[in-house]
Amino acid sequence: MKIENYMVLEFPSKSTNESFARSAVACFAAQFDPTLEELGDIRTAVSEAVTNCIVHAYPNDYGLITVRCRILKENTLDIVIKDKGVGIQDLEQARKPMFTTGGVERSGMGFTIMESFMSYFSVTSEPGKGTTVHMRRRLQRRK
Amino acid sequence: MQFTSYLQNGQLTIALTGEIDHHCAKNYITSIASKIEVYSPNICILDFQEVTFMDSSGIAVVINALRNMTNIGGRLVLSGLRNQPMKVFRTSGIDKLVEIKEAVL
Numbered sequence: 360m361k362i363e364n365y366m367v368l369e370f371p372s373k374s375t376n377e378s379f380a381r382s383a384v385a386c387f388a389a390q391f392d393p394t395l396e397e398l399g400d401i402r403t404a405v406s407e408a409v410t411n412c413i414v415h416a417y418p419n420d421y422g423l424i425t426v427r428c429r430i431l432k433e434n435t436l437d438i439v440i441k442d443k444g445v446g447i448q449d450l451e452q453a454r455k456p457m458f459t460t461g462g463v464e465r466s467g468m469g470f471t472i473m474e475s476f477m478s479y480f481s482v483t484s485e486p487g488k489g490t491t492v493h494m495r496r497r498l499q500r501r502k
Numbered sequence: 503m504q505f506t507s508y509l510q511n512g513q514l515t516i517a518l519t520g521e522i523d524h525h526c527a528k529n530y531i532t533s534i535a536s537k538i539e540v541y542s543p544n545i546c547i548l549d550f551q552e553v554t555f556m557d558s559s560g561i562a563v564v565i566n567a568l569r570n571m572t573n574i575g576g577r578l579v580l581s582g583l584r585n586q587p588m589k590v591f592r593t594s595g596i597d598k599l600v601e602i603k604e605a606v607l
Contacts, residue, residue, distance in 0.1 A: 374525035381555075399555070399586035406557040410524040456594075464528050466561035468594045475593050 363430040364390070371421045372413045372442070380426055381405040387428050388436050391498045400476040401436065401496055407469040408440040408492045414461050416444025416490060434498045435478075439491060446486040454482070505530075507537055514543035519552040522587075527559035531566045538570040546571050551582030560587060561594050568600055579603060 366387050370376045381402040388401055405426070412424045422444050429437040447453045454474075459467030474480045479495035507516040516534060520526075538546055548567060553560075564580065571578040581604045583591070591597045 374523075377523045377525050378521060396585065396589075399589070402555060403557050403586065403590060406523055406555075410557065410559070414524060463566060464524070464531060464559070464562050466558045466565065466594065468558040468561055472558055472590065472593055476589075 363432065365427065365429040367428075368426040370424055372417045372424050372444075373421060374410075374413050376424070377406055377409050377413065380409045380424075384426065384428055384438065388498075390430070391434060391436065393498050397496070397498050401438075404473045404476045404480075404494055404496075405438065405440070407473050408438075408494070411469055411492075412440065412442040412444065412490070414465065415447070416442035418445065431495075434500055436496045436498060438494045438496075440494075441489065441491045443489040446488055446490055447482075447484040448486055450482060450484055505533070509541050509543065512544040513547065514538065514541050514545070515547045515549055517549040517552060521555040522553060522560040522563060523555075523557050524559045527563055530563045534563065534567050535570050538567070538574065538576075542574055543571075543576055545577045545579060547579045547581055549582050550580060550584065550587055553584065553587055556587040556590055558590065558594065560590060561596055564591075564596055564600060577601065 368383055384405045385398050385402050409424060416422060422442060425441045427439045431437050452458055454470045456471045457467040459465040473494060477494040478497045481493045484490040504519045505516055507514060514537060516537060568578045578600055580600055580602045
């Protein structure tokens with residue numbers, strides 16, 4: 360698939376960067392002239408993925424988070440969010456709604472929200488090496 | 503994180519503002535818990551009118567507030583939800599556990 364445009368962000372896993380990351384991706388997506396709902400969906404999904412890196416990938420230390428966005432043909436925004444943290448032992452369990460290892464501050468709904476707010480979602484992880492979340496959102500062509 | 507709260511006839515209203523994410527959720531959870539503990543209201547209303555964005559951290563805020571209110575035999579009500587936070591609540595099924603009123607837009 361031919362890439363029309365792209366951007367890459369790299370930042371440490373500090374929780375202040377959650378709002379930075381979702382806002383930056385929303386700004387990049389703005390070139391599609393998306394609807395408010397589409398923008399809200401994208402911001403929510405990015406916030407979930409980045410929060411997972413901050414809470415789970417690097418539990419005791421700060422590590423690197425990479426966000427890569429590409430614009431593909433047919434009005435599709437492609438987002439890859441990657442960490443080099445502890446990884447996920449049991450992906451199937453992690454993806455279950457309401458399952459969390461994050462305690463009472465977390466709801467266990469992160470993956471469920473990413474999955475239902477985006478047109479495509481996949482997660483790959485290797486314990487000790489890190490986790491990669493890949494999402495796509497097809498946006499409506501507006502006149 | 504910023505919020506105002508007021509008590510009237512045993513009804514505690516807490517107005518949340520801005521964006522609710524993991525960065526500020528912990529403060530919201532503990533602040534709401536201490537307000538409920540201090541005032542022991544019959545009803546606690548979380549007013550979302552000024553909440554412009556919320557991710558799943560907001561679900562944890564509401565679940566904790568619901569637990570606090572259930573413990574003292576009271577009710578929790580959410581009000582003034584915009585579309586984005588409402589969609590997050592619907593996806594999580596929280597809208598079936600908590601009373602929601604005055605959804606705007």
